[in-house]
Amino acid sequence: AQSVTQPDIHITxxxxxxxxxxxxxxxxxxxxxxxxxxSPGQGLQLLLKYFSGDTLVQGIKGFxxxxxxxxxxxxxxxxxxxxxxxxxxxxxxxxxxxNKLVFGAGTILRVKS
Amino acid sequence: DTAVSQTPKxxxxxxxxxxxxxxxxxxxxxxxxxxxxxxKKFLKxxxxxxxxxxxxxxTVPNRFSPKSPDKAHLNLHINSLELGDSAVYFCASxxxxxxxxxxxxxxxxxxxxx
Numbered sequence: 189a190q191s192v193t194q195p196d197i198h199i200t201x202x203x204x205x206x207x208x209x210x211x212x213x214x215x216x217x218x219x220x221x222x223x224x225x226x227s228p229g230q231g232l233q234l235l236l237k238y239f240s241g242d243t244l245v246q247g248i249k250g251f252x253x254x255x256x257x258x259x260x261x262x263x264x265x266x267x268x269x270x271x272x273x274x275x276x277x278x279x280x281x282x283x284x285x286x287n288k289l290v291f292g293a294g295t296i297l298r299v300k301s
Numbered sequence: 302d303t304a305v306s307q308t309p310k311x312x313x314x315x316x317x318x319x320x321x322x323x324x325x326x327x328x329x330x331x332x333x334x335x336x337x338x339x340x341k342k343f344l345k346x347x348x349x350x351x352x353x354x355x356x357x358x359x360t361v362p363n364r365f366s367p368k369s370p371d372k373a374h375l376n377l378h379i380n381s382l383e384l385g386d387s388a389v390y391f392c393a394s395x396x397x398x399x400x401x402x403x404x405x406x407x408x409x410x411x412x413x414x415x
Contacts, residue, residue, distance in 0.1 A: 220400045231305070231391060231406035232344075239401050276342060284400040287332065288357055291344040 190215040190281050192292035200298040201269050209264040209295050211279030220282035221262040222289065223253055227275045235277075238262065249273070274299045304328050305407035307392050313413045314382055322377045322410045324392030332356075333375035334393040334404065335367060344391070350375055351398045379412075387414045 193212045201207050213219055220239050224232040236247025243255040253264045262279060279292040305326045314320055326333060334357070335347040348367045349357035355367070364380040379386060389409045395402035 224406075229408075231408045232393075233406070234403055237403065278344065282400045285398070286349065286357055287395055287398045287400055287402055287404070288346055288349065289404060290346075294342050294344075 190219070190283070190290050192279050192281050192290055194277075194279055194292035194295050196295045197293070198296045198298065200300060203271050203299050203301050204268050207264075207266045207269045207273070207297070209277050209279075209297070211262045211264065211292060212260050213262060213279070213281045214260065215281050217284070219262075220284065221253075221255060222280040222282060223247065223251070223262075223264050224278045224280065224291075225249075225275050226278065226294075232278065235264070269297075269299055271299045271301065273297060305392055305394055305405050307390075307407040307410050309410060310408065311411050311413075313415065315415055316382055316384060318382050319378070319380045320382060320412070321379070322390055322392075322412070324375045324377070324407060326373055326392075326394040326405070326407075328394055328396075328405065330394040330396050330405075331372055332395045332398045332402065333369065333372075334395075335375065335377050336391040336393065336406075338389040338391060338409070340388070348375075348377075349398065356398055382412075382414045384414050387412055 191214045222237045223235040276294045280289045332351045334349045338344045350369045353369045366378045392407040393404040395404045
């Protein structure tokens, strides 16, 4: 069965610093991969997704992620974090049919000034 | 012009009661979902409907019954509420049920069972 691991429960970065959030997945076939962001009290918003092709994908709000099949990873990056990026970030793997998403446990990002 | 809306936003009730959460999407999507986010923020799919037909039914107690009166609505009815049902319930929708279809989430309903 597919699964997603986000090793870091909390991450704190300084405003303006770079960010990398880790995500590892387990899936038998070519995975569909997603990153969502959840601000306090809000629903989830899609940041970016990977289905095939270029392994470096660009998303909204200046985020990008790189799919590395050899490492079963899909890490999220941002070169310069803004205070408004403070939120919880969820990595997810999706099935080709049925569109069932399996989420990781999330990483809470704190941004310090 | 909210894309995916849920009512109510907060729901506080006693153990043993029956309650419903409503979800509506105005995106013209064919597929809708219910997810449960527990106290540890772990998000897990419960159900999925495509064109009013159930396509995903995870291991969920049969006290939970989804109902889709039309493609734009997917309601969640919960019988005999238990303490462990306390969670945030998210509705989502997507164009279809292919893995490439982006899911759009509602704001969530926080259910507290006392």
